[in-house]
Amino acid sequence: MDLPKLAIAALGGTVSMQACNAGEGVIPTVSGETLLASVPELTTLARVTVETLGLLPSASLDFGFLLSALSWANAQIMQGAAGIVITQGTDTLEETATFFDYLWDHDEPLVLTGAMRSANQAGADGPANLLDACRVALAENSRQRGVQVVMNGQIHSANAVRKTDSLALQAFSSPIVGPAGLLMENTVNYPHLPVQRRVLPLPQLTTQKIAFLEASLGADTLLLENILELGYDGLVIAGFGAGHVSGEWAAAIETIARKIPVIVATRTGSGSTAQSTYGFIGSEMDLIRKGASMAGFLCPRKTRILLWLLIGCQQQDELARFLVQN
Template sequence: MDLPKLAIAALGGTVSMQARNAGEGVIPTVSGETLLACVPELATLARVSVETLGLLPSASLSFEVLLSVLSWAKYQVEQGARGVVITQGTDTLEETAVFFDYLWDCDEPLVLTGAMRSAKQAGADGPANLLDACRVALADSSRQRGVQVVMNGQIHQADCVRKTDSLALQAFSSPVFGPAGLLVEGVVRYSRPPAERRCLPLPQHTTQKVALLEASLSADTLLLENILKLGYDGLVIAGFGAGHVSASWAEVIEQLAEKIPVIVATRTGSGSTAQATYGFIGSEMDLVRKGAHMAGFLCPRKARVLLWLLLGGERQHELARYLTT
């Protein structure tokens, strides 16, 4: 039987970590090839090629690195891969996933996975997550779904998934919407059809800077007032509740919105910003009047990724189109 081709890239993260000496903290040391050897069943599912593109904790990944990984992934599809799997650290997994999703215009699946337990820890979840991710990448039902995250037997859409626990195995969830699918006895099962996607072209430049600030009780405006002087080209606010800030912040945001794009998201971790409920100074209605954009269901971190990509393609005028969900 002619098996399909599957490409895997390893970037590092907990899935690749172990301690060199007893008593030391774990660090990325396990290559993609070594990780693949822990999942012999894959050889019965596909002709697998694996490359170790990096051994980094995911906090040290950059947009420039991700663009090079994206180029690698698209090349694999051009060479006949039915799907592509990327392993990386979980700390920035939700941001990496949505970064790729905005740029992934292939029908073939791009699937991200990682681990919550290091490679040498009892009950390490990396091999199982990798096997599940490969099954998702190979499934015909995964086509035209863009980028997905597979962790702990669940399949999450890139725009919905969030890391909601620091250490637990069930660290990833999709608030409000739930997972897009599950793996049941090794079979990929989706609970809903593919959603309409809007892909962006590759950014023309990568030097743009987007700040992310969180609103908090009795916070001063010093950082806000200096955003432009510090050279930022865009700003995302993790606002209170349904997308609110203090009256003093609202005043500065009005001034900033005349010069740079400003997005206000919710810091709550679940739910959408409002559009037409609250009318006080600093409310969503007030901020919209002042020129800010409300993020809807997009969390602050993903809103920052979106704005960075739009600025890089000089398409910030299309921002509202990508904040309609």
């Protein structure tokens, strides 16, 4: 039987990390080729090609690098790959998945994975996560689902997945909706059919800057008051509760929203912003009147990525179509 083609890219992260000397912290040193060699079973599932595109901690990834990785993935699909797997660090995995998902216009799966334990640590989870990710990428029922994250036997949609623990093995979850699927006895299982996705064209602009601020008790307005002068093209605020800020912040936001897009999300980690519940100064109703948009269920970090992409492809007028309200 002719095996399908599977393309794997390594970007770095904990899955590629080990300590070079005893007592030192782990750093990215393990190539994609070496990681692949730790999972010999893959050769029975697909004709695998692997490339090491980088050995970076995921905090050092940026949009330009991700666009180049996306270009590589697109080329692999054009060359007949049935699916794509990318390994990277978990610190920004939820953001990378979101970035790719807004731009991934293929039926073939793009699956991201990583590890919570370094390559030479007892019980390293990297090889198992890689094998699971490859199974998901090769599964027929994974088609038309866009970008997904596979960790610890669970499959998460890019728009829902969050890293909710700093060090635990079970670090990823999808608040409210739960995992999109599970791996059970080496079989990929989804309880629901794929849903229609909105995909953006590749950004033509890449120099836009989106500010990100979190509301906190007693916070001053100094940064807010200088957002426009600093040259930002958009602003995302992680607001209190259902999308609230102080009265002082609300006044500053009104001025900013006359010039650039302002989106308010919830900092809580789960749930949606409101639209028409609270009416006090700094509430969601007040901020909407002042020109801000509410992010709905989209978390603040994912909201910032969406706004960067919308401005980059000059579709910021389509913002409301991408924000799911309660």
